[in-house]
Amino acid sequence: MIGPGCRVLMVGGLGAVGTALAREMTGVLGARVAVIGRRPRAAAVPPDLASLVYHQADVTDAAALRGAVDAVAAALGGIDVVLHLARVVDNAPLTAKDRSRAAAVLAVKTAGTRALEAALAGREIRAFVTFSSLAAWFGLAGGADYAAACAAQDALMAAPGPGPGRRLSIAWPQWAYDEELDAGRVAALRTAGLGTIDAARGIALLERALAGSAAALAIVVGRPDVLDGLVERPVATADPLAELSDEALRHYVDTLRALDAAADRPARGDPAPGDPAxxxxxxxxxxxxxxxxxxxxxxxxxxxxxxxxxxxxxxxxxxxxxxxxxxxxxxxxxxxxxxxxxxxxxxxxxxxxxxxxxxxxxxxxxx
Ligand SMILES: NC(=O)c1ccc[n+]([C@@H]2O[C@H](COP(=O)([O-])OP(=O)(O)OC[C@H]3O[C@@H](n4cnc5c(N)ncnc54)[C@H](OP(=O)(O)O)[C@@H]3O)[C@@H](O)[C@H]2O)c1
Structure with missing residues (x-):
């Protein structure tokens, strides 16, 4: 989808990841890219991306955002793909945070996603993709609000949208461009069996995800044995007890009681209490x-x-x-x-x- 002539709008798109994606999409893939960000153009757009269409707006300001989206659509003659990349990260222990700091982290991904959706209503968009994080799936120490914001974004995208285009939220792994990515973090990831993702691979995986039907999915880069450990077995949604007859239920309860009683006794071969072993x-x-x-x-x-x-x-x-x-x-x-x-x-x-x-x-x- 993202190839020559494809019109891509990146909202919050000139952070570390967005800049790398913009370079890949314009320089390698021949797409036409527009960006909406909070900073003025001169502060946001690097010289090698000077040909980008750029509009300044805060994604949580619905009216300003709609104006910027309209201006982008007019400049590109329409929009095919929209990527929501805006984020605010303000990591700190939850006990050290006040509501306003957490609210700012949440707003950009929740109110921001809704405002963008509203600004796109009525347009023929082929795909609307939000950039969430694995933090939404696995949590993030010090970033509970960021993890919650990403999880909320995944949930928002799972709901039907106003238009016919494909909706998708991707929980990304660590990108290779994050400003906080130092040698220590790369080494820690490697020790954990995990890796980083670059722009070319990210776009290839984005395309693959768009070709599927999942509304929200996670991408993990790492050793297969580590990935296997991350995958949970499916949880049965129906209550299995509801299926049991009275007699089977009684048997089930008796079995549980017997197991409880056995757990109170030392198992054969276990050292007795007080045994130095x-x-x-x-x-x-x-x-x-x-x-x-x-x-x-x-x-x-x-x-x-x-x-x-x-x-x-x-x-x-x-x-x-x-x-x-x-x-x-x-x-x-x-x-x-x-x-x-x-x-x-x-x-x-x-x-x-x-x-x-x-x-x-x-x-x-x-x-
Ligand atoms: N970095 C990673 O390794 C990683 C991993 C997993 C997922 N992700 C996701 O990938 C996306 C991009 O990450 P990144 O590392 O490039 O982030 P980043 O460097 O922190 O950049 C975030 C961008 O969001 C924009 N932004 C913030 N608040 C905004 C607002 N209210 N309105 C408009 N724009 C706003 C900023 O634009 P201005 O500076 O112009 O305000 C900035 O360009 C994020 O959605 C993140 O959740 C990143």
Whole structure:
């Protein structure tokens, strides 16, 4: 669809990803591209994209947006494909945010998508695509509002639109152009078995997605074994209990009771309570595990890490918090949600919280 002569409107389109896509679409694919953004043209359009049609409007300002869309349609003689790329990212722990900051993150993708839809009503658009994020599917530490905004955008696009054109929301993986993408983040992605996506591949996948019928889908770039782990088995929607006869239901309840009773007894071969074999021979102290993870992921000298060290002072951001939490969880064998690093912001307080999660013998060994 996006080939020679195709008229593409990108809304919020001259950020990191939009600029790369505009270069690919105009320079390689021969499409005609127009952009709507908040900044004035001189600040937004790089010299090599000077031939772009550009109009200034805020996507959350419905009247201004309609005016800009009308101007683009007049300049290009119509619009074939619309890409909503606008986003606001303002990552911080949820507890450190006020409503207005979160509202700004949400508005650009929710009110912005609706306003764009309204501005396009009555036009012969072939495809309207919103750029969501994998954050909508898997969450994002520090970016709960952004993840919610993307999920809302996916949901909005799943509803029928006013026109006949194809509607689609794509939850993208990490692009190769994000300004926050540094060598550390690339390495962390690689360790997790994930990769980045570039403009040529992104457009090829966009075309493939448009050829299908899904209203919202996620694209993940990574090793096949990692991808397999991300795919959930389908969940049955009907309540299976509703299908059971009274007799079968009684049998089901009896079976559950028997399983519960069996769970209270030590399984054959399990060490009895108090048996030294029940204790990990080398329990890891939570404080040691936290120091090791911080040293590894934040590249800090462990000697600098006192019990009262505050994670934020070490430059811990949401992504690094994920990695530190994963490493500590692996070392201790307990679940460690990244949010714990926010709720317990020092080495000592986090260690104390994690000790509560350890089985008693391990807890005592760590004290
Ligand atoms: N970067 C990634 O790796 C990644 C991963 C997954 C999904 N995505 C999605 O891909 C899209 C592009 O990402 P990006 O990295 O290029 O983002 P970006 O660099 O942060 O750029 C965002 C753009 O949104 C525009 N914008 C913000 N608020 C606006 C408003 N109210 N009205 C009009 N335009 C507005 C900005 O334009 P002005 O500067 O002119 O205001 C800016 O050009 C986003 O929708 C994002 O959710 C990105």
């Amino acid at each position: 029940a204790v990990d021979p080398a329990p890891v102290d939570p404080e040691t595990a936290i120091r090791a993870a911080l040293a590894r992921h934040l590249k800090v000298d462990p000697a600098r890490l006192a019990p009262a060290t505050v994670f934020a002072d070490l430059g811990l951001d949401s992504i690094k918090a994920l990695h530190v939490a994963e490493t500590v969880a692996g070392a201790l064998g307990v679940e460690v949600e990244p949010v714990l690093l926010v709720e317990h912001p020092t080495i000592a307080t986090l260690a104390a919280a994690l000790r509560e999660r350890l089985s008693p013998p391990l807890r005592e060994a760590g004290e």
